[in-house]
Each structure stands twice: as C-alpha cells, then as structure tokens.
Amino acid sequence: MGVETLLLQALMALLATVGFAVLFNVPPRLLAACGLVGMGGHLVRFSLLQNGTAPVLAAYLGALFIGVMGYAVSTRYKLPRLVFTVTGIITMIPGIPAYEVLLFFYEGNINGGLASGVYALLISGAVAAGLSTARLLIDTDLRHMQP
Amino acid sequence: MSRAIRRFQRTFTQTELGTALHAVLRVGVLVLRSGAASFRTHEVMARCAAVLGIEQLEAYVTPTGIIASAYSGGEHRTQIMQVRGLAVDMNRVIALELLSRTLPLGTEAAQLNAHLDEIERQGMLYPRWVVALMVGLACGAFSVIIGGSWLEFAAALGGAATAQTLRMAMIQRHFSPVPLVVVCAALAAGVCYGLLRLFAPLYVTFGIQASLQNGVIASVLLLVPGVPLVTSLLDLVHLDLVSGLSRGIYAVLILVSIAVGLLVVLLLTGFSIV
Structure with a gap:
C-alpha cells in the first residue's frame, strides 16, 4: 500500500465527511473537527482492510475509533457527541451493498442479493457495536439500567 | 459533560402543569426531528422538565410521536405530540442541548416557548x-x-x-x-x-x-x-x-x-x- 493511496483515501474521506456535515447543518466552526474524526475512522478501517482484516472487524474497530475520538472532541467543545460521531461514521455506512440488494434481485441473482444484504447488515451491526462499545467504555452512567 | 439534573420545586395547578408539559414535549419533538436518538431526546426533555419544576417526567419516545406524563405535587397530566418529517439538523440539536443545560432554575413555560420559537426560526446555516x-x-x-x-x-x-x-x-x-x-x-x-x-x-x-x-x-x-x-x-x-x-x-x-x-x-x- 503506497503513501499516495493512503493520502488520496484520507483526502476523499475528509471531503465526504465534510460534505455530509454541511448537509446535516453542522456549524462551520465544527466542520474541521467532524472531517478529521471521519478521516481518522476511515483510515483505520481502510488500512485494516488492506492488511487483510475481515471487513466486519475493520468496520468495528473503525467505528470504535470514531466513538472514542468523538468523545474526546465533544469534551473539548463541550457539545453533544452525536454531532461528531454521526457525521464521522458516514463513510462506514454500507449504503451501496444495501441498495444493491434489490438490483441483484431484479436481475434474478438471488444469491448475490442475499449476500449483499447480509453483508450490509453485518457491517451496520459492527458499526453500531463499535459506537456502543465506545459509549460503554467512556460513559459509566450507561453501563447500568436507569431506575 | 455532567448528566446531573438540576431540580426546582414549584406547585402547579393542573392547567399550569399542562402548559409546562406542552413546552417540554415541543423540546422533545424538535430534538427528535433533528435526528437525535430516543435516549438523547428523553434526556433533553427530562432536563427541561426538571428546570421548569416538574417533579417527575415519564416519556415514551418513538420516531413518529412522543407520549409524556408529568407529575407534580398531587397533579398529573399526559399529552401526546406527533412527530412528522425527519430533517437532520445538527445546529438545532446543539442549540437545544445547550438550552436544556443553561435554562435558569424556575424558568416559566412561556419563556421556554419563546426560546423554542427562536430556535425554530433559525434556518439552514449554508446557502x-x-x-x-x-x-x-x-x-x-x-x-x-x-x-x-x-x-x-x-x-x-x-x-x-x-x-x-x-x-x-x-x-x-x-x-x-x-x-x-x-x-x-x-x-x-x-x-x-x-x-x-x-x-x-x-x-x-x-x-x-x-x-x-x-x-x-x-x-x-x-x-x-x-x-x-x-x-x-x-x-x-x-x-x-x-x-x-x-x-x-x-x-x-x-x-x-x-x-x-x-x-x-x-x-x-x-x-x-x-
């Protein structure tokens, strides 16, 4: 894996995250922080994938990274964490395999559709698990049920 | 950020309790529509309710509607508010979260409503x-x-x-x-x-x-x-x-x-x- 590939991926992840942050109406002063969180998460996932890590584990660790980073940044700005985690996680959402399911089915490729759907489910599950693990690690209030 | 809820004691008549609960529900609907998860919506509502002087708030938050009961003294009220049209808006989530943390103890429902009107008026930040x-x-x-x-x-x-x-x-x-x-x-x-x-x-x-x-x-x-x-x-x-x-x-x-x-x-x- 060359340095150029990594730089290109980093730049593109930054652009994608900031683009969606603008769509989500994130205030301008927070755009850079959102972009960096998203870029970091994508780089973690991308480099793991390149080194042959299973996609689900890579997505889990990427999301965990975003959850922890989001916590650090949100403490720094004293703002709700979801601003940084929800925008940062955007590059990990398996949108493409999810809507490809129907396209596969339309072409009569039942196996392809099922595989694509299961893959999308597994990745979203891994992303949610990563974010939740970060919450549980950091936020001691959430380890127990509220009375 | 601390999760501690600041409480305020006040005696409500039934009508006043209804007005206060309505304002709290408005907060909930705005947070939920802006793309927050249910537990966060619940948290923000609980904080606002405590500041208004509602003793206990029970809220059932779903993506299409919020049901909430407010208890205070011997009185209680229950209201439902429908939620339509999800529009992710982080600026609004931030504004509401900060509002729920900075409202002074003993705020009146009317004051809260005025704040909410102001937040609702803020449109999109980007052309x-x-x-x-x-x-x-x-x-x-x-x-x-x-x-x-x-x-x-x-x-x-x-x-x-x-x-x-x-x-x-x-x-x-x-x-x-x-x-x-x-x-x-x-x-x-x-x-x-x-x-x-x-x-x-x-x-x-x-x-x-x-x-x-x-x-x-x-x-x-x-x-x-x-x-x-x-x-x-x-x-x-x-x-x-x-x-x-x-x-x-x-x-x-x-x-x-x-x-x-x-x-x-x-x-x-x-x-x-x-």
Whole structure:
C-alpha cells in the first residue's frame, strides 16, 4: 500500500465527511473537527482492510475509533457527541451493498442479493457495536439500567 | 459533560402543569426531528422538565410521536405530540442541548416557548448552492473511495449536486420521503450516466479505465438514510426496541426507494450495475 493511496483515501474521506456535515447543518466552526474524526475512522478501517482484516472487524474497530475520538472532541467543545460521531461514521455506512440488494434481485441473482444484504447488515451491526462499545467504555452512567 | 439534573420545586395547578408539559414535549419533538436518538431526546426533555419544576417526567419516545406524563405535587397530566418529517439538523440539536443545560432554575413555560420559537426560526446555516456543491463533492469522493478515477468523481459530483438541488426544492414543497427519494435517485443516476457517456472520448485521451458502475453507484449515496440507520441501531442497543425497529424500517424503506429510482435508469439505459 503506497503513501499516495493512503493520502488520496484520507483526502476523499475528509471531503465526504465534510460534505455530509454541511448537509446535516453542522456549524462551520465544527466542520474541521467532524472531517478529521471521519478521516481518522476511515483510515483505520481502510488500512485494516488492506492488511487483510475481515471487513466486519475493520468496520468495528473503525467505528470504535470514531466513538472514542468523538468523545474526546465533544469534551473539548463541550457539545453533544452525536454531532461528531454521526457525521464521522458516514463513510462506514454500507449504503451501496444495501441498495444493491434489490438490483441483484431484479436481475434474478438471488444469491448475490442475499449476500449483499447480509453483508450490509453485518457491517451496520459492527458499526453500531463499535459506537456502543465506545459509549460503554467512556460513559459509566450507561453501563447500568436507569431506575 | 455532567448528566446531573438540576431540580426546582414549584406547585402547579393542573392547567399550569399542562402548559409546562406542552413546552417540554415541543423540546422533545424538535430534538427528535433533528435526528437525535430516543435516549438523547428523553434526556433533553427530562432536563427541561426538571428546570421548569416538574417533579417527575415519564416519556415514551418513538420516531413518529412522543407520549409524556408529568407529575407534580398531587397533579398529573399526559399529552401526546406527533412527530412528522425527519430533517437532520445538527445546529438545532446543539442549540437545544445547550438550552436544556443553561435554562435558569424556575424558568416559566412561556419563556421556554419563546426560546423554542427562536430556535425554530433559525434556518439552514449554508446557502443552497453550497449544500448542493458539498454534497456533490462528498458523493464524488465516495466514488474515488470505492475505486473510481477523477472522471467518475466529476460525474458523481454532477449527478449528486443536481439531485440535491431537486431534493431541497421538493422538501420545501413538503413532498413525502418515498416519492422524493425515488425521483432524486433516478435524477442523480441519470445525470451521472449521461455525464459518463459524454466523458467517453476522454478515456482514450487520458488512458483512464473508467467504469460506469463506480460513478452511478456513488451518485445516489446522498440519499442513503445514514442518520436513521445509525440511530436505529443505537436505539436497539439502548433497548428502545419500538423506536429502533421503526427507525430501521424507515431506513430500509428509503433504501428500497433508492434502488427503485436506480432501476428506472437501468431499465431506460440498459446497462447493469451489479
């Protein structure tokens, strides 16, 4: 894996995250922080994938990274964490395999559709698990049920 | 950020309790509509209720409506408020979260309502063309991430920016999400496909192996319901089962609509994506 590939991926992840942050109406002063969180998460996932890590584990660790980073940044700005985690996680959402399911089915490729759907489910599950693990690690209030 | 709830004691008449609860429900609806998960909505509501002097607040938050009961002294009131139209707006979430933390103890319901009116008046922070351009760039970036070249980047940018312009116009006219997404997906894919066809002579000039797939697939990513999908799963982890399931169904419905919009273009142009 060359340095150029990594730089290109980093730049593109930054652009994608900031683009969606603008769509989500994130205030301008927070755009850079959102972009960096998203870029970091994508780089973690991308480099793991390149080194042959299973996609689900890579997505889990990427999301965990975003959850922890989001916590650090949100403490720094004293703002709700979801601003940084929800925008940062955007590059990990398996949108493409999810809507490809129907396209596969339309072409009569039942196996392809099922595989694509299961893959999308597994990745979203891994992303949610990563974010939740970060919450549980950091936020001691959430380890127990509220009375 | 501390989660400690600041409390205030006050005796309500039944009517006053109703007015206070109504203001708290308004807070909840605004937070929920801006894309927050159910537990966060509940947290913000509880903080506002405590500041107003409501002794105990029970809230049942679902993506399409909030049911809440307020108890104070011997009195209690229950109200329901419908939630329609999800519009992710982080600026609003931040404003409401800060409001719930900084309201002085003993605030009157009328004061809270005035604050909410002010927050509701704040529109989008960015001009429309900036949003369209940034969304276009984001989808272009995705096409590169999945292995496209700069030609696909440009085509996905064009498709996504056009679709986002249409989407904002349709949202302003209060279109329902499903037809809106079908039409926007078809437009994004159609424009992107057309652009890639236009670029065809450039493949040879620059010696680039561009595929139609990467561009067209990335051009509809702006419609993927990322926020509902993530909050749905977070709700489920928090055991807000009803909320998580209904949000998940919403996300699946939107994903299917994207695929339907794409199918229209695939049928008309006759090329295959998968």
